[in-house]
Amino acid sequence: MELRSVEELMSLLHAFRGAWDAPDRSGDPVDLHDHALQTAHLLRRSHPSDKELQVAGLVHDLGHLLHPGDDAGHADHAAVAVRPLLGDRVARLVRLHVPAKRYLATTEPGRPLSAQSALTLGPQGGAMTPREADAFARDPLAEAAATLRQADDAGKVVGLDAGVMDDWRPVLELVAAAHASGG
Template sequence: MELRSVEELMDLLSACRGSWHAPGSRGGRVDLHEHALRTAALLRRRRPADKELQVAGLVHAIGPLLCRGEESPVTASARAADAVRGLLGTRVARLVRAHHRTDHADDDLLRLRHADEECRHTGFDAGVLEDWRTVLELLASRNSRLGAVD
């Protein structure tokens, strides 16, 4: 599945609400919607200028919705990356794809992975999905102008 618009992505992110997933042995079950919002919010606090990193945190959790059945977290991440690449660009897709196989030499992947882990263990109000629409539209617009070349 390839997402073609911000509206399709917003719908998919909304569908994460109430979907529970156990994304790894270290974390318990998480609500994918809240997990996505919290991961993005943590990254926004830590790297306020890096919109692509923040959005990678927001969309990294859509993989389980794109996978039917019991697929590995690595497979779910690959499906999520493939779904968002055309809309949000190659950097966001690379971060989403690799966040379960974190390269310790890549600071951005480490930031995403740490935020992903931290928000499984902390609860806070991360706002609402609609707060992210403008950022998603900005990245989608910039990506369409660049041509989304891999």
């Protein structure tokens, strides 16, 4: 699936309500809706001028909705879906949020992960080898992807009020318009 309008994307983001990262709800303690809002909110606070990073935080787990149960491929599915609408940088950040988890597992081995993230690390390739970590660190988006990953890991707090999905529509429209104009 490739998203072509902010309206289509907003429909999917609203469908996050009551959807979980694990089909049997055994995963993270918040649904994908709250997780997306919390991740984007954390990125807005830490990187207020980087709208693409914030949007990547909002949409990074769309693959769980598009292909339930495909933990290893969810980032790729989401990246393919958002690229036509939100551009290459957002899509690459979305795609890199899983390699960033593997990278951080290598460079910060004692770093805590949620139970679900720890469980899916293996099927996603496990901690990177030193060679893989070196290659990842050379990627121009490595730092931003690691920042996204850190917000992803922190955005799983039951009951945290991170706003409402419709508040993100203007930001999505801004990023989509910038991509459409080649900017």
